[in-house]
Amino acid sequence: MSEAYPTLQLWERGPKIVAVGGGTGLSTMLRGLKKYTQNLTAIVTVADNGGGSGALRQDLRIPPPGDIRHCMEALANTEPIMERLLTYRFSEGVLAGQSFGNLILAALNGITGSFEEAVAEMSYVLAITGQVIPVTSADVQLEAVFANDARVVGESQIAAFKKEQDCRIHHVNLIPRSPAATPAALKAIGEADLILLGPGSLYTSIIPNLLVEGVAHAIAQSEAPKLYICNIMTQDGETEGYTAADHLEALLAHGEPGLVDLCLANTAPVRPGLLEKYREEDAVPLTVDRERIAALGLELVERPVASADGDFARHDPDRLAQAVLEIYRSRAVRIFRGARRYILEE
Known part of the structure; x- marks a missing residue:
């Protein structure tokens, strides 16, 4: 660990963070968070039916491995060649479009007879920080x-x-409606010090997790701070015209009261060249409507967490991780002081 990050002892004893979602947004955030705590759990949707994941799902009757693989890649501590192998995508023949990492998960599923066990075994092989858990084993x-x-x-x-x-x-x-959650997912939520929803596609990466039996309730009942991380942009074909409050209202409508305590929104500008690219797709920087968020009874935190580089408007892993940990520490101190005040008054 560099001086910019915690000592090994602090890293090992870091907060238990549960991140719920899927897609690129979740894996990007995990890359930053793994530098600050080893106690990370990614709870990942398995509703994808497109691309290589969809093909394996249809052919082998296994949950789609793509989002789970992305999270394991983000948390892996392996040699560069293994990283390249995991992300290698075949370009020709019957495997055209298929990821080698997806094939490893499919093979492990055949060996172990269980997708959950396959994910656990691959996590061990890749020496990942924390754990990755499919939200359900059901074919949804x-x-x-x-x-x-x-x-x-x-x-x-x-x-x-x-x-x-x-x-x-x-x-x-x-x-089918309300499929059973994996026990490991509910256990992780119950033990969490901090629960993160997003970033990621609202209706196709985050909300599907909340529709699994017991997940939304477990999050709402948790005493841990629950933080929704806003996307940088609206999403073409999903959330055109949405504001930050619209995202939060959709989350609450699919969950239950107590699902979210705080909302983290980006303040860093998106580069003009990227803005033009996204406008062609009817996507714009997310509007943060502060009054509506306050009316929902939620606390808003604004930080410059967008990446200054790259061909897409995405979160910077380190900036986002630092903002998340800052929010966690602030809430932890506040809760501790409140409990201490209560004890003294008694």
């Missing part, structure tokens, strides 16, 4: 219901269908 599909009552089934079909309907998503469902 995501259904989106739109404001005009139109419906579409399949996570990968939602964006294109939304553009055809030209209206907002009203809500999403899992098919």
Whole structure:
């Protein structure tokens, strides 16, 4: 560990952080957080039905491995060649478009007979920091219901269908409804010191986790601070026209009271070149409507957490991790002082 990061002892005793979501946003955040605590748990959606993950799901009847693989790559402590192997994507033949990391997970599933065990074994092989847990072992599909009552089934079909309907998503469902959560996911939530929702696609990466039996309730009942991390931009085919408060209202509508305590929003500007690129996709920087967030009874924290580099408007892993840890420490001190005051008054 460099001087910029905690000592080994502090890292080993770092807060138990549970991050719920999927996709690129979750894995980006994990890359930063793993430098500050080894007690990390990623709880990951398994509703994807597109790309290489969707093909393996259909052919082998296993949960889609893609989002889980991305999280393990982010948390892995391996040699560079292994990193390159995991991310290698075949370009020709029957494996065209398939990731080698996905194939390893599929093979481990065949060896162990359980997707949960396959994830655990691959985590061990990659010496990951913390743990990655699929939110459910059930074979689930995501259904989106739109404001005009139109419906579409399949996570990968939602964006294109939304553009055809030209209206907002009203809500999403899992098919079958309320599948059982993996016990390890509920256990991690129950033991968490801090629970993070996002960043990531609102309806296809974060909310599907809340529709698994017991997950939203476990989060709401937890005494840990619960932080929603806003995306940098709105998302084409999913959240066009949404503000930060719109995102929060959708989360609460799919969960229950107590699901979120705080909201972290970005203040760093997005580079002009990127803005033009995103405008072509009907995506813009997320508007932070402070009064509406306050009206929801939520605390807003604003920090410059966007990356200054790259071809996409994404969070900077280190900036985001530092902001998350700062919020956690602030809340921990506040809770400690409140408890101490209560004891003294008694």
